[in-house]
Amino acid sequence: MSGNSILPKVIDDATCPGCALLCDDLRLTIEGERLTNVESGCAHGRAWFAKANIAPNTPIRVGGQAADLNAAIARAAEILTEAHAPAIWGLAQATIETQRVAIALADHTGALVSIEGQDTSSLRAFQRVGEISASFGEVRDRADLIVYDAVENPHLPERFVERFAMPLPGRAIVWIGSEEAAREFGIEPNLVVTPLIGGQTSFYQGLRAIVREAVVDLTRVSDACGVEIETLTQFATRLKEARYGAFVRCGLGANEVLAEAKFKLVRDLNSFGRFVITHAGSKFSNGAGARAVLTWQSGSAGETDFGPGIPRYVPCDGLQSRLDAGEIDALLELAPSGQSPAQGRSIPRIVIRADIDPLPDTNAEVEIPTACPAIDEGGNMLRVDGVMLPLTPIFPGRRITQVEVLRLILARLQETTR
Amino acid sequence: MSLLKIANGYVVDPSNGIDDVRDLWIENGKIVAPPNDPGVRPDRTIDATGDVVMPAGVDIHCHIAGSKVNTARAMRPEEVRRGGAVNRTDVLRSGTLGSMPSTFTTGAKYAGLGYGTAVDAAIAPLAARQTHFELADTPIIDKAFLLLMGNNHYVMNCVRESADAQLRSYLAWVLNASKAFGIKVVNAGGVEVWKAGKGRVSTLDDLVTGFDVTPRAILTALTSAVDDLGLPHPVHIHGQNLGLPGNADSTLELMTAIDGHRAHLAHIQFHSYGGDLKTMSSRVDVLADYINSHDRISVDVGQVMFGETTSMTADGAVGQFLHKVTGRKWYSHDVELETGCGVVPITYDNKNLVHALQWAIGLEWFLRVDDPWKIALSTDHPNGGSFLAYPQIIALLMDRGLRADTLATLPEKVRERCPLGDFSREYSLTEIAIITRSGPARLLGMKHKGHLGVGADADITIYRPDADKARMFSLPRYLIKTGRVVLDDGELRSAEEGNLLHVAPERDSEHEQKIKTWFNDHSTMRFANYAMRENEVPQAAVVASGEQQS
């Protein structure tokens, strides 16, 4: 500790926005203006919090030149006013508070809203058949069978197992995916089933048929999914015999039909014991929150166009296709990554992002670096299983926040409308 | 602050026994006495000559927020599309309709019906935080919500140990922490049993696996605890066997079991059936007799209206049952330590005997309960239908001809199995005012709502009399909310956020340490992150708890 007598400050039960698990049991130690220790978090979470000490202090820019906040707000408002078809993109790592104002801004400007990293295939499958789910505590406390769905680009947050799925006597673990991947994530399964990537739909549809004792050509299923008949039937029996099974999806739904096959299998397993399907969560800390806010404000959970003066769900005519068609003429981006779906296009972009990583020039017309949730911005985020958690900022008030910036833009727009 | 006068209206204010032409004066959001000085000029006068003036409506039981409602919105784009959308205006955000309107639309549509307050009847404590955000985006009306406690593990542990003081402390803590208004019980213990995959609970004396308690014990402990805490609203109960033919016996047993306590039984229509799947019939007679002869129990109806809607309940088993019966999509979500949740689309079809019976049985309830103060209008929105159907229900209650006409279009067997056609009773305006505002406000213990006496919240609706009662009640001329003219001669003028009403019973800090330890051992979130923080609910307003009520 330095010579002055500032006592270290400890924040207990801090929420980590390092990924969608939002672990809220971290202990942070702060000495003066520095975060000096992070306990309980995983390596990724600790690395994430370590950025609290970096503070790149990227300047506000308008047209590539350093500018003051007022000028940036004015220019952003001007771009949005002049646009005929603006869009707002990102949101998946912003707080609920920011998301609420962002959707208000979309409503006001008639923008298309698109949430970064959304699993639209799963959303559409959910809209067709529903979903049988549970909060993670149910999985932790009840599951006697945990099935990891990890065939394609699996992603399992580091603390998922530790927090919700510890191996226990009487709890069987099945890994659907490759043995190497299971090892990589430190899972020691009782059974590994490895369907072909392209054979997954047949695999789940076949399992469902076996479970329901429907007429099914097992040879065809086996050929299509690359899993032996015996393994298929054994696995089906195991699924049926579970008292409380949990099917944990690790990664995005590759396509709607496959996602639907999984939802239906899990649903129908509830005719035997209990079975739920959950998602282990992605790197987008508050993608679930973005979807929830958009849904309660607009009635629509997916890409939504406020252009007609009403919210319109446009599942087949979203941001990417409109960008490709040249129909979007301004983009407001709310994502810390600096990656843009409109990179290289000649439309004005407004980037409002948590200034956490030093980024190369974003080439945006307006760039407003802001505070970062959980570091110098409070607010709330929604865990993937529907549990909302508050953030406890380490350095509150240090920089202007995203929600404040959006409010200023909205206020400016409302002034000009009057 | 400006002074508003509503002049010369026909004032229907049953709580104060008023049913005549008079003026009302409003200042600072409250009803005030007429000024002594006849020279005082109001800043604005609304001429209500020939109009009917009532307190604004109070909905005692609906589902308008929280993860269950919101996930239902996300799951049903086809229903959102069917319902249509509402354009953004200078005062109101855009939104969508259907059986689960988006938040801004929900607030505006309640206001548009002349309602000033709505209570969401089923929020899991773990979902309280999201609920507050949704309700903050639900403008104009005042809002409150009830916490699901009938399958809560801590509660059931207390019941098993007969730890009454501990139970009271827990309820006091959770109500304060989540800024909720009251306690709801959904299928006591039965949701836990279903979640655990142990089948169904169908009687009050079945055992809740893992907890060694019975639904009866849970119900009696909670009703006593709520009375002891002096909460303004008694325990709000969703009984057993919802929607199942033959369930009236268990409903009667439930009424008997809580005898002597205050209690409110929700959507009673869904719990009033005799017979079996083939012979289902009305048993309102016995149940309404019980209500008529007991003073501490009230009901809301949960009226079914024909058309498309969405069923949603904390009773997970009901979701599964409806999915099996209808084959439609099913969302279920188990909430750790607390509750379940089931959502299934449903179409009430007037050619379907069961649905037609449900419609008739609901109306029979309104007509059989002698004292309108004991029965509140609800559709269990959106379960039986949308709150937007309230004017049509009012019309059915006020006009026996309309009832007979509708009944005649239903399957023949309805008339054999439900005596609705035998009732000639027609509701008066006063009785309508009671079941839609004064009664619910009184049952909720909201002393400042549901009446127009001096000191009451100036939540006032002005209707233009119309022979077409459905039209009259769907198009109020004015809504004054907290003294502000929100609906001005049919035009929506503003959509500011209303209050979030909650209780704040006295806490027991010593016991809270135990709760904290238990919570941290069992929840997947930390105790420190559970309670709503300072300033997170800026519109929060406390409704005082009273004396011990038992």
Ligand code: SF4
């Ligand atoms: S698992 Fe995710 S939320 Fe938890 S500590 Fe690691 S990065 Fe943070």
Ligand SMILES: [Zn+2]
């Ligand atoms: Zn209900």
